[in-house]
Amino acid sequence: MNTEQIVLASRPVGLPTPVNFKVENATLPELQKDEVLLQGMFYSVDPYMRGRMNAGESYVPPFEIDKPLEGGVIAKVVTSKSEKFKTGDVVSARLPWQVQAIAPAKVLQRVDETLAPASYYLGILGMPGLTAYFGFLKIGKPKKGETVVISGAAGAVGIVVGQLAKIYGCRVIGIAGTDDKAELLIKEFGFNDVINYKDTKDINATLKETCPAGVDVYFDNVGGEISDAVVRQMKRLGRIILCGQIALYNSTEIPMGPRLQPILLTKSILMQGFIVGNYQSQFPEGIQQLGTWLREGKLKYKETIVEGFHQLPAALLGLFKGDNTGKMVVQA
Amino acid sequence: MNTEQIVLASRPVGLPTPVNFKVENATLPELQKDEVLLQGMFYSVDPYMRGRMNAGESYVPPFEIDKPLEGGVIAKVVTSKSEKFKTGDVVSARLPWQVQAIAPAKVLQRVDETLAPASYYLGILGMPGLTAYFGFLKIGKPKKGETVVISGAAGAVGIVVGQLAKIYGCRVIGIAGTDDKAELLIKEFGFNDVINYKDTKDINATLKETCPAGVDVYFDNVGGEISDAVVRQMKRLGRIILCGQIALYNSTEIPMGPRLQPILLTKSILMQGFIVGNYQSQFPEGIQQLGTWLREGKLKYKETIVEGFHQLPAALLGLFKGDNTGKMVVQA
Numbered sequence: 001m002n003t004e005q006i007v008l009a010s011r012p013v014g015l016p017t018p019v020n021f022k023v024e025n026a027t028l029p030e031l032q033k034d035e036v037l038l039q040g041m042f043y044s045v046d047p048y049m050r051g052r053m054n055a056g057e058s059y060v061p062p063f064e065i066d067k068p069l070e071g072g073v074i075a076k077v078v079t080s081k082s083e084k085f086k087t088g089d090v091v092s093a094r095l096p097w098q099v100q101a102i103a104p105a106k107v108l109q110r111v112d113e114t115l116a117p118a119s120y121y122l123g124i125l126g127m128p129g130l131t132a133y134f135g136f137l138k139i140g141k142p143k144k145g146e147t148v149v150i151s152g153a154a155g156a157v158g159i160v161v162g163q164l165a166k167i168y169g170c171r172v173i174g175i176a177g178t179d180d181k182a183e184l185l186i187k188e189f190g191f192n193d194v195i196n197y198k199d200t201k202d203i204n205a206t207l208k209e210t211c212p213a214g215v216d217v218y219f220d221n222v223g224g225e226i227s228d229a230v231v232r233q234m235k236r237l238g239r240i241i242l243c244g245q246i247a248l249y250n251s252t253e254i255p256m257g258p259r260l261q262p263i264l265l266t267k268s269i270l271m272q273g274f275i276v277g278n279y280q281s282q283f284p285e286g287i288q289q290l291g292t293w294l295r296e297g298k299l300k301y302k303e304t305i306v307e308g309f310h311q312l313p314a315a316l317l318g319l320f321k322g323d324n325t326g327k328m329v330v331q332a
Numbered sequence: 333m334n335t336e337q338i339v340l341a342s343r344p345v346g347l348p349t350p351v352n353f354k355v356e357n358a359t360l361p362e363l364q365k366d367e368v369l370l371q372g373m374f375y376s377v378d379p380y381m382r383g384r385m386n387a388g389e390s391y392v393p394p395f396e397i398d399k400p401l402e403g404g405v406i407a408k409v410v411t412s413k414s415e416k417f418k419t420g421d422v423v424s425a426r427l428p429w430q431v432q433a434i435a436p437a438k439v440l441q442r443v444d445e446t447l448a449p450a451s452y453y454l455g456i457l458g459m460p461g462l463t464a465y466f467g468f469l470k471i472g473k474p475k476k477g478e479t480v481v482i483s484g485a486a487g488a489v490g491i492v493v494g495q496l497a498k499i500y501g502c503r504v505i506g507i508a509g510t511d512d513k514a515e516l517l518i519k520e521f522g523f524n525d526v527i528n529y530k531d532t533k534d535i536n537a538t539l540k541e542t543c544p545a546g547v548d549v550y551f552d553n554v555g556g557e558i559s560d561a562v563v564r565q566m567k568r569l570g571r572i573i574l575c576g577q578i579a580l581y582n583s584t585e586i587p588m589g590p591r592l593q594p595i596l597l598t599k600s601i602l603m604q605g606f607i608v609g610n611y612q613s614q615f616p617e618g619i620q621q622l623g624t625w626l627r628e629g630k631l632k633y634k635e636t637i638v639e640g641f642h643q644l645p646a647a648l649l650g651l652f653k654g655d656n657t658g659k660m661v662v663q664a
């Protein structure tokens with residue numbers, strides 16, 4: 001059986017362009033036991049995909065030349081040889097950029113369209129939303145009245161963390177890189193304040209002014225010097241959630257920085273790294289709770305939907321031109 | 333009422349000598365409601381007291397000139413104006429170096445001599461033992477078969493952590509600074525192996541050899557480059573307990589070192605600082621459990637007892653000449 005796929009034609013230098021991609025025909029093998037044939041509905045495009053277009057080693061392997069790109073996809077079951085799924089079921093999975101694809105049933109997550117639109121399962125009810133949910137609640141353990149600081153606050157994860165912190169009665173300070181983002185976070189998503197770190201002469205002094213009582217929970221999406229400054233403002237028994245570290249993307253050597261252990265020790269602070277997969281068995285609980293808050297209007301979500309499978313490369317390129325507000329997805 | 337006290341006569345330069353101390357008479361005020369009059373039985377002398385003899389700021393305030401030194405003391409109640417204690421009760425508290433002293437009842441911990449000798453409440457049933465107990469069990473959460481590494485392993489805390497790890501069925505690797513300590517830890521306290529870091533050319537390579545499967549729990553009493561090496565060998569979902577950091581004692585500036593967040597993130601590692609006081613409400617449980625293991629022979633404890641209140645300065649100075657095996661205490 002034939003289908004179409006979008007492959008990496010060449011590795012970009014600097015910003016990717018349309019010539020780095022190619023639409024090709026592909027032949028699907030015969031469906032085996034416990035597999036399903038899927039028809040793509042929504043495809044996620046994400047900034048981290050740029051890194052996978054490079055040849056270099058990273059914490060995820062690079063895309064291969066002449067092989068399809070891959071990412072989060074919401075798909076409908078066309079044919080099933082699994083007892084778990086039947087024709088018409090909607091599922092979420094990490095899949096190649098193909099119009100149709102075959103996948104083992106065990107990698108599929110069921111999508112509940114009565115809770116929220118299917119595309120939401122690529123964003124607030126998908127990896128970014130669940131990352132925010134489990135990292136902030138299970139490690140951060142927020143309490144009413146606490147001060148929460150979020151770096152990379154305007155990102156897909158940061159925006160959800162900030163709203164969760166408001167639901168839990170916290171004071172929420174974001175750190176972001178443009179005034180537009182700062183305004184969006186305050187006006188649309190209820191952040192109490194946002195620090196534009198590019199516009200700040202002394203991040204330590206600004207943090208101290210903005211969080212005069214100190215920081216209880218720090219949700220760290222970036223690492224580096226911004227984090228050094230936040231850690232200095234942490235209160236006794238504070239919690240630091242490590243969710244992203246710029247250094248990871250750019251460097252194989254471990255960079256130097258101030259030793260944080262003396263601060264963590266004298267203030268009895270917890271610092272913990274995690275990946276959302278650690279909480280896989282609790283995903284249904286997380287999706288249910290996030291979906292409920294969405295319906296109640298306690299969580300807001302923005303997405304930009306681009307129409308057409310062939311538009312996947314253009315949508316990805318659009319991310320780097322700021323074509324999107326909120327999460328960018330492509331509808332096949 | 334009169335008593336005797338030992339005061340700081342002058343601040344030492346380098347190793348302290350007897351001239352830095354002076355025995356003086358002191359007058360006790362009248363006993364108030366909710367206070368007790370105490371007669372000292374056992375006094376703790378500890379290496380950290382040397383730091384408090386300096387004028388400089390540290391994480392504990394310095395001793396004052398012409399004021400009594402202070403530390404952990406086991407004492408007997410002489411007169412009580414508190415409903416909680418009666419004459420003859422034995423208690424533990426942080427008290428001045430005085431033959432008799434007055435203290436509010438609320439700072440006293442009751443000592444159960446049926447569980448273990450009273451002096452043990454300055455060591456394995458006191459701060460060092462409880463620090464090991466709560467740090468290792470509550471933060472380290474050891475599981476059978478895991479590999480535990482302890483820096484400063486021959487210290488009062490490290491020796492207890494190692495024995496607890498054995499009780500929990502772990503493989504225990506100590507890091508210490510002399511071959512004598514290494515031998516003691518292996519032969520007397522059941523450590524599986526000890527790395528003499530002063531004798532090791534490449535601590536990273538030695539750790540890799542000694543812990544080929546990686547490290548699950550790291551109990552860190554020292555910090556610095558030894559810890560950098562251990563952190564590199566941590567396994568996924570590992571736990572790092574921050575109990576001591578040499579940098580704390582010597583430096584007010586934060587020293588530089590490799591950024592550990594990328595390692596903590598990619599391996600989902602927890603790093604947590606603590607002080608034993610965080611677990612105050614659970615001290616009775618900890619003392620009971622440690623006392624039970626002592627009686628069952630699962631925990632070993634060594635102490636050196638020096639006789640005579642006036643010997644307190646000599647006993648403290650003796651710590652720096654290696655006069656003691658295990659915990660050093662003075663019996664009044």
